Amino acid sequence: MDTIITRFPPSPSGYLHIGGARTALFNWLYAKKTKGKFVLRIEDTDEARSTEESVTAILKSLEWLGIDWDEGPYFQTQRYDIYNEHIEKLVESGHAYNCSCTKEEINAMREDARAKGKNPQYNGRCRNLNLPKSDNTVVRLKTPATGVTLVKDMVKGNTSFQNAEIDDFIIQRSNGVAMYNLAVVVDDLTMNINTVIRGDDHLVNTPKQILIYQALGAELPLFGHVPMVLGADKARLSKRHGAMSVGEYQKMGFLADAMINYLVRLGWSHGDQEFFERKDLIEKFDLEHLGRSASMFDVDKLLALNAKHIQKKSPKELGEHLLFHLKTLGIEAKNDAFTQGVIETLQPRSKTLVEMASAAVFYYRDAIEFDEKAAHKFLTPDTMEMLTKAADAIESLVDYSQENLETIFKTLMEDTGFKFGKIAQPLRVAITGTTVSPGIFEMLLALGQEKTTQRIRRACTFIQDLA
Numbered sequence: 001m002d003t004i005i006t007r008f009p010p011s012p013s014g015y016l017h018i019g020g021a022r023t024a025l026f027n028w029l030y031a032k033k034t035k036g037k038f039v040l041r042i043e044d045t046d047e048a049r050s051t052e053e054s055v056t057a058i059l060k061s062l063e064w065l066g067i068d069w070d071e072g073p074y075f076q077t078q079r080y081d082i083y084n085e086h087i088e089k090l091v092e093s094g095h096a097y098n099c100s101c102t103k104e105e106i107n108a109m110r111e112d113a114r115a116k117g118k119n120p121q122y123n124g125r126c127r128n129l130n131l132p133k134s135d136n137t138v139v140r141l142k143t144p145a146t147g148v149t150l151v152k153d154m155v156k157g158n159t160s161f162q163n164a165e166i167d168d169f170i171i172q173r174s175n176g177v178a179m180y181n182l183a184v185v186v187d188d189l190t191m192n193i194n195t196v197i198r199g200d201d202h203l204v205n206t207p208k209q210i211l212i213y214q215a216l217g218a219e220l221p222l223f224g225h226v227p228m229v230l231g232a233d234k235a236r237l238s239k240r241h242g243a244m245s246v247g248e249y250q251k252m253g254f255l256a257d258a259m260i261n262y263l264v265r266l267g268w269s270h271g272d273q274e275f276f277e278r279k280d281l282i283e284k285f286d287l288e289h290l291g292r293s294a295s296m297f298d299v300d301k302l303l304a305l306n307a308k309h310i311q312k313k314s315p316k317e318l319g320e321h322l323l324f325h326l327k328t329l330g331i332e333a334k335n336d337a338f339t340q341g342v343i344e345t346l347q348p349r350s351k352t353l354v355e356m357a358s359a360a361v362f363y364y365r366d367a368i369e370f371d372e373k374a375a376h377k378f379l380t381p382d383t384m385e386m387l388t389k390a391a392d393a394i395e396s397l398v399d400y401s402q403e404n405l406e407t408i409f410k411t412l413m414e415d416t417g418f419k420f421g422k423i424a425q426p427l428r429v430a431i432t433g434t435t436v437s438p439g440i441f442e443m444l445l446a447l448g449q450e451k452t453t454q455r456i457r458r459a460c461t462f463i464q465d466l467a
């Protein structure tokens with residue numbers, strides 16, 4: 001088998017959205033799995049809608065997802081000459097022709113066809129006139145008048161399109177600029193793309209593209225049109241269903257690996273396995289299990305997967321990602337032993353990195369603010385003595401370990417007659433400012449002996465000041 005060459009050709013008129021990312025992923029995975037090539041091409045010929053910011057946003061999101069490309073990015077706007085060479089060839093070989101019909105004439109043709117109960121299309125008037133090229137001529141492809149064009153599709157099966165329904169469509173405008181379908185085919189051909197996986201919103205273009213391939217005497221790539229991603233209401237996924245852009249999910253604290261895992265499951269399956277790591281996916285991905293029915297985007301599922309990926313990663317790996325989110329909260333941290341200890345305490349309880357970062361803030365800010373209700377309930381004069389003893393005992397530990405902290409707690413319980421909770425809660429408020437936190441011992445260990453002692457003493461001062 002020849003090397004598999006796939007592609008992702010986004011139109012840069014916005015960010016990288018969920019559907020686009022999924023298409024990119026399928027193509028990337030297939031190339032990776034087969035040790036093929038993945039080509040990135042920017043389809044920017046719609047110059048009114050294409051922007052450089054969009055190009056940057058799309059590239060950044062792909063990079064974040066870890067979807068890297070072997071070739072490109074190519075830009076269609078830099079390839080007009082290549083398209084025109086192919087158009088000239090098509091005209092020379094008699095597969096395409098110059099057409100001088102005006103808008104009015106074409107409208108009249110359409111009206112006429114409609115009146116006769118036929119498809120309103122161009123009637124082929126200039127087909128055999130052999131007109132020379134001029135500023136007023138477009139180039140049209142000669143399409144067969146009868147028969148069918150069959151789209152063989154590895155996802156959808158075969159779909160046939162009546163050639164009579166496809167008129168001699170324009171492949172080059174009068175200003176000399178190639179039309180979309182022509183550009184796509186010439187690109188795919190010259191980039192040696194042999195596998196095209198894309199959204200089924202493009203299926204309508206495929207018969208036209210096949211006719212261009214045939215006119216150029218070229219071999220067809222393998223096509224796979226995947227169903228669109230839907231919202232929970234079964235309408236095509238759009239902004240009103242929530243965030244659409246991959247970049248938003250990055251900001252919301254999703255791991256790229258979780259995103260990849262979630263995206264692949266929007267249309268591909270491997271038995272009933274839900275959790276996939278990247279290398280696992282590269283091994284298992286195939287085209288046979290791309291589904292025919294549309295998948296629904298479900299943010300709760302994505303969250304659940306994100307939580308699982310967070311749990312699976314090592315604190316060190318997570319550290320890299322967490323720093324970004326801590327920074328947005330104004331915390332400049334390092335991915336060091338302290339941060340990794342912090343992460344260990346939060347890993348089992350964080351659905352997103354944003355959640356993790358905000359739960360981590362108290363570790364980094366010594367001047368924590370006490371939640372009013374919590375302070376009122378737990379930082380009271382009758383806990384003062386216990387807290388002071390706790391600080392003394394913790395400060396004097398030679399070996400700051402869970403075992404020794406547990407012993408301190410036991411002794412405190414005996415000395416004060418307090419139950420465990422009456423010791424743990426005031427300490428928790430002293431350390432974090434609130435009553436919710438990771439397990440008390442793991443938290444004290446992660447914070448470290450010195451900071452723990454300082455914070456308990458600070459809480460004591462707070463109680464004194466109140467009294």
Ligand code: GLU
Pocket residue numbers: 009010011043184197198199202
């Ligand atoms: N540029 C098209 C898009 O962004 C993709 C075209 C294709 O895959 O052939 O939807």
